[in-house]
Amino acid sequence: MNIEKNIQQLFEKRQDIPLFYIESGSRLWGMASPDSDYDVRGFHLPSKDQYFDYKKYRDLIEIMDGDFDFVSYDLDKMFGLLAKSNPTVLEWVRAHIVYFNAFPEWQTFRDGLIERVDYSALYHHYLSLAKGGMKVMQTADNFTYKKVFYSIRGLMSAELATQEVMPELLITDLFAQVSEHDPLRHWAEDYLEIKKQQKEKAQLPEVEQAAILNLLEIKIEQLAAKEMQKADRREGLACYLTEYSRHLKQYYY
Template identity: 80%
Template sequence: MNIEKNIQQLFEQRQDIPLFYIESGSRLWGMASPDSDYDVRGFHLPSKAQYFDYKKHRDLIEIMDGDFDFVSYDLDKMFGLLAKSNPTVLEWVRAHIEYMNTFPEWDSFKQGLLECIDYSALYYHYLSLAQNGMKVMQVADNFTYKKVFYSIRGLLSAELALQQDMPALLITNLFAQVDANDPLRIWAENYLDIKKQQKEKALLSELEQVEILKQLEIKRTQLAAKNMPKSNHREQLYQYLTDYSQHLKQHFYG
């Protein structure tokens, strides 16, 4: 699939200005199944006419066309989420699979942004992600390799955020940040190749389900008992985003 061409054709039919698009989800994390979609995410700028129009324009573009799953936020929505240290949008910013990037001075912006984020937002997001995945897994015919790996990734990422350590996006790099004797790391390393070869809805055996659920619950309980303080960089983050937003709009709108 030619993602760059798909993005180009999409914006040929729109007034919006495309800025930045990446691959997200399982392909970004290095644990895609043979039937995984292409989850393309990113940001756009309203056209100059839209920006100065008194009418409110939608701040979101969503396209689902076969395996092409596309979501784009406008710049103000993006910055509003980054101001809350939104972990999902931060993953997009940190993504290593880029399809398009027209942001000026992107690397320096990203570096400054990551120095201001609130790790507590990451901690609670990833812990909640894992907990929800564990609940869904225990419903009939839902104990899939996909949901197990999503829960493992969530718990390991929450543990790193608790330590003020940025969780890696690529699952093998995430493993390297964790103790080599961690039971979840050991299980995931042993099963990663199997997961990649299975379809999205492939189920674990009953014996495997019991084993991994026990390890997930131990880690979840340990993390849930921790106290995660909020960041003291919020005002600094707000000002940083305000300054860069003004810079971008001057750059593109003149």
């Protein structure tokens, strides 16, 4: 699939200004299944007419066309989430699979943003993500390789956040950040290739479910003992984003 062409064709029909688009989800994390979609994410500036109009317009673009799953936030929505150190959009900013980038001084912006991140937001998000995945996998026909690996990834990322270490996006790089003696890492490394060969809804064999569930629960208990308090970085991050927002809008409008 030619993602760059799809993005180009999409904006040929619109007046919005595309800024930055990446691949997210399982393809970004290096654990895609044969039937995984292309989850393209990023952000744009509204058209000049919309920006100067008094009326409110929708702050996102959503397109689902076969395997092409596209979501774009407008700059204000994107920066509002970044101001809260939202881990999902931080992953977009940190992505290594980039399809389109018209954001001036991107590397400078990205580096300054990551320096100001509140790691407690990452900790709570990734821990919640893992717990949610575990709840779902224990309901009927939902104990999938996909759910298990999403939970593993969440718990490893939460653990690194407690150390104020930015979790890597590529799953094999994430493993390398975790202790080589971690039983969860051993399990995940053994099963990663199996997961990548399975379809999205493939179930983990019943005989193996209890073992991985036990490893996940142990990791959750360990993390619960490391409860993180919110860092006082929000004001500095907000000022940083305000400055870049002005810079970008002056550049384009």
